[in-house]
Amino acid sequence: MEVHLVDGTYELFRHFFGAPPHLTADGREVGATRATVGSVLRMLEEGVTHVGVATDHVIESFRNDLWPTYKDGSGIDPALTSQFPLLEEVLEAAGICTMAMVEHEADDALAAMALRAAEDDAVERVVICTPDKDLAQCVGGKVVQMDRRKGTTIDTAGVEEKYGVPPASIPDWLGLVGDSADGFPGLPGWGAKSAAAVLRAFGRIEDIPDDPAHWHVKVRSAGALSATLEERRAEAMLFKRIATLELDAPVPTSVEALRWTGPRDDFAAVAAAIDAPGLAERAEALAASR
Structure with missing residues (x-):
């Protein structure tokens, strides 16, 4: 079994600046959310069975109390900030395990879940999907780090080389x-x-x-x-x-919580609300094939 852990915050930023914008009829910008959820569905279509997406439900964390200039979300385009909760809503409706952090950060959730998954005898490999430098500290043993945009994966030797x-x-x-x-x-x-x-x-x-x-x-x-x-x-x-990433961040206690079994019944309505009925169609077809 392989476990894939996705940095949802990074993906949202990446798609906000890389995917076409999309305004709904009520004026909401949803392009990055649509692209991010579509990207996770693509992973499932390619054979991934266990996936968790970590997000920053609140941008600030305990680290802001440690250093005054630590990232706090200032300067982020409101059209991007508004999609943080939207992404979580759509991911959850899609049936994708979503680890939304408040006191901790998405990176802490990735580290904590990677450790938990690696300790499971049924797990052969844990893939942390983000290029962020700080996640390199988690690499080793079963755990590797993947840059999905570049299509590269590094292990311990790769971290040392980089x-x-x-x-x-x-x-x-x-x-x-x-x-x-x-x-x-x-x-x-x-x-x-x-x-x-x-x-x-x-x-x-x-x-x-x-x-x-x-x-x-x-x-x-x-x-x-x-x-x-x-x-x-x-x-x-x-x-x-x-x-240093916090390994006590609140994440699921079991790897089975990351197994994708299909979307919720309301996913079609949630997808329609962001003008993306195709997401629901893809999820339903995938669930029917498994």
């Missing part, structure tokens, strides 16, 4: 380098290559010696980097905390 560190060090790497998409800067002077070189030697921020003479790795401007880290190590640890 970022220069193993999955376990991804939060540390982000703590040093920062993540502009999430709104935290990392430490000045610490770039992707220098952070990877040092972390390959020590693994964790807290294990990096203050004295660069003890680093025993070739890295440019080691003295300046070590001085910055010594001065701002607490800040780096905070960024690591922000980048």
Whole structure:
């Protein structure tokens, strides 16, 4: 059995900027929702049996209390923001397991569900469908990460090749380098290559010696980097905390909750409300064939 876990928030953003817009008769923009749900249905049509979609029901999370500039949804086009709850409504009507996060984020749900699925003896592989850097920390064992847009999948070796560190060090790497998409800067002077070189030697921020003479790795401007880290190590640890995904996010207790068995009875009406009767037709035909 394979389990596919989809980053619904990422998919909604991707389709908002990539799919044709669509206004309903009452003036609602629904194009990204239509495209995202259609994309998940395509996965089912291609043979996926167990799928869960994680969403940000509320954009802000506990991380906003940790860092003032952490992403909070400001600046997002209202035509996109309005589709967050709409996407959840349509996914649920389609019979697709939807993990809507409030205190946590969609990424936390993906990480928590990936761990739960990997622990199930009946599961052979867990595919986390998102290109987000922070989800690379979940890769290993049964768990891989897929970029559906590019059609690429990476395992542990792929993470190391891409970022220069193993999955376990991804939060540390982000703590040093920062993540502009999430709104935290990392430490000045610490770039992707220098952070990877040092972390390959020590693994964790807290294990990096203050004295660069003890680093025993070739890295440019080691003295300046070590001085910055010594001065701002607490800040780096905070960024690591922000980048570390929470494995206690509220997700289904059983992998069977992700098995798709068909749409709800009201899916045709829900699909019609966003001018997408074809979604219901596809779901009904697929359910009849299984």
